[in-house]
Amino acid sequence: MLLQQIINGLAQGSIYALVGIGFALIFGVLGLVHFAHGEVYMLGAFFGFMLISVFHLGVVPSLLIAISASAIVGILVERLVFKPLRKAPDVAPMVCTLGLSVVLQNIAMLAWGSDTKSLPDVISGTVIPFFSANISISQILIFAISLVLMLVLQYILYRSKLGRGIRATAQNKDAAALMGVNINKVISATFALGSGLGGAAGVLVGLYYNAFYPTMGFMAGLKAFVATVLGGLTSVPGAVLGGLVLGVAENLGAAYISSGYRDLIAFVILILVLLIKPSGFFGRNLQGKV
Amino acid sequence: MLLEVKGITKKFGGLTAVDNFSVEIEKGTITGLIGPNGAGKTTVFNLLTGIYPVTSGSIVLDEQEITNNPSHVITQKGLTRTFQNIKLFNNMTVFDNVRIGHHCRGSSNLLGALFRPPSTRREEEEMSERTMSLLADVGLADRKDELASNLSYGMQRKLEIARALASEPKILLLDEPAAGMNPQETKELTQFISNLKDKGLTILLIEHDMKLVMNICKKVVVLDHGAKIAEGVPQEIQNNSAVIEAYLGKGAAKCSQ
Amino acid sequence: MNNIFKNKYLLGALFAGLLVLPFAAGDYLLRVIIVAGIYVILALSLNLVTGYTGQFCLGWAAFYGIGAYTSALLAINLKLSFWIGLPVAGIMAALFGIALGIPTMRLKDIYLAITTLGFGEIIRLILLNWSDLTRGSMGLPGIPAPSIFGISLDNNYFYYYFMLVLVLIVILAMERIIDSRLGRALSAIREDELAAKSMGINTTRYKITAFAVGAFFAGIAGSFHAHYSSFIDPQSFSFSESTIILAMVVLGGMASIKGSVMGAIILTLLPEALRDFSEYRMIVFGLIMMGVMLIRPQGIWGQTKPCTASIRKIMFKAKGGAIKDAVGG
Numbered sequence: 050m051l052l053q054q055i056i057n058g059l060a061q062g063s064i065y066a067l068v069g070i071g072f073a074l075i076f077g078v079l080g081l082v083h084f085a086h087g088e089v090y091m092l093g094a095f096f097g098f099m100l101i102s103v104f105h106l107g108v109v110p111s112l113l114i115a116i117s118a119s120a121i122v123g124i125l126v127e128r129l130v131f132k133p134l135r136k137a138p139d140v141a142p143m144v145c146t147l148g149l150s151v152v153l154q155n156i157a158m159l160a161w162g163s164d165t166k167s168l169p170d171v172i173s174g175t176v177i178p179f180f181s182a183n184i185s186i187s188q189i190l191i192f193a194i195s196l197v198l199m200l201v202l203q204y205i206l207y208r209s210k211l212g213r214g215i216r217a218t219a220q221n222k223d224a225a226a227l228m229g230v231n232i233n234k235v236i237s238a239t240f241a242l243g244s245g246l247g248g249a250a251g252v253l254v255g256l257y258y259n260a261f262y263p264t265m266g267f268m269a270g271l272k273a274f275v276a277t278v279l280g281g282l283t284s285v286p287g288a289v290l291g292g293l294v295l296g297v298a299e300n301l302g303a304a305y306i307s308s309g310y311r312d313l314i315a316f317v318i319l320i321l322v323l324l325i326k327p328s329g330f331f332g333r334n335l336q337g338k339v
Numbered sequence: 340m341l342l343e344v345k346g347i348t349k350k351f352g353g354l355t356a357v358d359n360f361s362v363e364i365e366k367g368t369i370t371g372l373i374g375p376n377g378a379g380k381t382t383v384f385n386l387l388t389g390i391y392p393v394t395s396g397s398i399v400l401d402e403q404e405i406t407n408n409p410s411h412v413i414t415q416k417g418l419t420r421t422f423q424n425i426k427l428f429n430n431m432t433v434f435d436n437v438r439i440g441h442h443c444r445g446s447s448n449l450l451g452a453l454f455r456p457p458s459t460r461r462e463e464e465e466m467s468e469r470t471m472s473l474l475a476d477v478g479l480a481d482r483k484d485e486l487a488s489n490l491s492y493g494m495q496r497k498l499e500i501a502r503a504l505a506s507e508p509k510i511l512l513l514d515e516p517a518a519g520m521n522p523q524e525t526k527e528l529t530q531f532i533s534n535l536k537d538k539g540l541t542i543l544l545i546e547h548d549m550k551l552v553m554n555i556c557k558k559v560v561v562l563d564h565g566a567k568i569a570e571g572v573p574q575e576i577q578n579n580s581a582v583i584e585a586y587l588g589k590g591a592a593k594c595s596q
Numbered sequence: 597m598n599n600i601f602k603n604k605y606l607l608g609a610l611f612a613g614l615l616v617l618p619f620a621a622g623d624y625l626l627r628v629i630i631v632a633g634i635y636v637i638l639a640l641s642l643n644l645v646t647g648y649t650g651q652f653c654l655g656w657a658a659f660y661g662i663g664a665y666t667s668a669l670l671a672i673n674l675k676l677s678f679w680i681g682l683p684v685a686g687i688m689a690a691l692f693g694i695a696l697g698i699p700t701m702r703l704k705d706i707y708l709a710i711t712t713l714g715f716g717e718i719i720r721l722i723l724l725n726w727s728d729l730t731r732g733s734m735g736l737p738g739i740p741a742p743s744i745f746g747i748s749l750d751n752n753y754f755y756y757y758f759m760l761v762l763v764l765i766v767i768l769a770m771e772r773i774i775d776s777r778l779g780r781a782l783s784a785i786r787e788d789e790l791a792a793k794s795m796g797i798n799t800t801r802y803k804i805t806a807f808a809v810g811a812f813f814a815g816i817a818g819s820f821h822a823h824y825s826s827f828i829d830p831q832s833f834s835f836s837e838s839t840i841i842l843a844m845v846v847l848g849g850m851a852s853i854k855g856s857v858m859g860a861i862i863l864t865l866l867p868e869a870l871r872d873f874s875e876y877r878m879i880v881f882g883l884i885m886m887g888v889m890l891i892r893p894q895g896i897w898g899q900t901k902p903c904t905a906s907i908r909k910i911m912f913k914a915k916g917g918a919i920k921d922a923v924g925g
Binding site for chain 3: 447463
């Protein structure tokens, strides 16, 4: 029923939100879309999978390690792809990260096989009744961890020197540099934060659906990007709101309209946003200077 | 009157960039639009060329209403502009840049491109001829096959003007054409613009080079904070205290009295 | 290297070589070359939109698929001949190209890229889910081969020569379009859309025209593919396929006809040569895309450096809060 769909939607939406924050951070600081961000999410999921199934670590330690590993992957991508292309035309990082996403997907396929993997009974299947619906343990896990991660991000962005540097760079890179902000460090940190969150989302989603497969990053990345656009491309709270809205819309749509076309909903939203209010929820309302 | 600008206003949210600006441009004259930095001069150009919609007011070109028309329609109707920060087609040759200017005076499209009927071929020949003649006028004929981005700054400015002329405008809007030019180049440019006027072209130009403005403009309009503060022949403007105040501050205005 | 095409003798030799090729090449190689021909047309069609007009399109396989399914369904359900299906497939794809062009005309760069990606996915999802029409994931088998006056033309020689004719027609059409008032308008839009508008070019109309023409050619390629392979399914028109076509354009060089032709040939022949390493095929495509961008963004034969006016510059030019959004205007 309705409440259950909304709860499911919020859980899925939190995942989109975490990945979407990464897009928003990177776009805010660099003005570029990271096409391989979905693959960072996928790698995070697989890191988590390996840590739990092979090394038999608990959920929380695996999550923390996966986040760190994803953050490192993010920094590597930044160094290898974005940094050399800083002066290049916009097409270049776009096509390059597109290529990278293909490479990462296929390496994952070679490394882990293209079949879907699952973990034996990591999270208990108990559900807790909530008014007329049920919330599962894994959903609680998602809500809790997403909240914690977002609060941590909030703290970093607004209470730390690094965060001030990130926000300053996002507003005006040249001015920030003149004020002594280490732009390279800021950019690396942004990628680390965004990718770490993406990796966390991957682990959470893998546990939630108990499904790990190499192409899981593609759709999720696309949809998370739609969430970010919905939120206003450069806005972190926007990405969160956008993710939640998208998750709920998808679930309601799949339940009441058709489940086969579930994935379509994200794209319909994308087109509507771009046609009606391209700046999304919280995007800057910008005018031109010729 | 070739161009009648009637009380155009442009607001960006709470900011009024252009405030009830009106001017009448007589055919075959050169009018100067001056004012301190940030006065809104380029914004006026953007309103006239349809890049921004006006918040209110109207613009009439040769008795045709062009307010809020799309830019390409305005160019077709006879108003063309150049840009403050030269916007050439960098990866195209000098020749092609000017030839593009002719686009709105041609008509062949997909079918013409694919099948090349005589009418299309004739049109292409005419375009090429006109392009060569314009290039000769600005002294760029010998560099026609070079990439636009390889030209020097002064030549790029000339190229942009040639491209604008290729659209056969009734009125040409020049946005700081002398910016970055040395005195010699400025002198040549002044002569060039004057010649264009002699051939019947109407010109409205934004400039900071006062010598150029006072030299060739029949009328000068002064803008400050989006509003017109003075209008008249160059002599009047030079002695106008409001104008001096706008540029140099109250103290300077007092001095001139 | 453009001189090759102006040197009559070399051109003649090339043409003669192409004419006798089927008799020299074995059956397998011939099939590979026919497939290469399909990709040449696809790469050229994408190049018109992305390379020449500068509209970044990531869902190109959608038009390929629309053409394929249109032609296949007309042949299977309505028993229409291939000779009717081929142009109709192109027209159908062109209509979808216009349908995509209209709402996206105000979008630029990243927004456009993602939207076209989304469009590609939407088409794939519809092909997959509308089982009543398309048989969904089971695909359409038994697409009849072309025939003339009742004689079946189902042999590699016919396919090869017909493909050759199609490729030559498409190359000729592209060359004519590029070197025309229309083509110059498209290049102007790529270089500086605002300046193009200010020079009297109706950028909306021309962008849609580019999409329509490009999609038309892609649809033709799709129709050929459907009747040649006699089986199609939605999986053949996925994002991977779009990526492959893009890789060909990128490698060969945007805004270069020769580049697209060579890019398509190289990236069709290369995986065949490395048949033993077929699992690495997509990785190689990805690495090529990355490599080209890192080393030489304009591709091997591309002349133009894609313009640097970019969202980044726009975003970081914060002067009194006035910056232009990447969308609109």
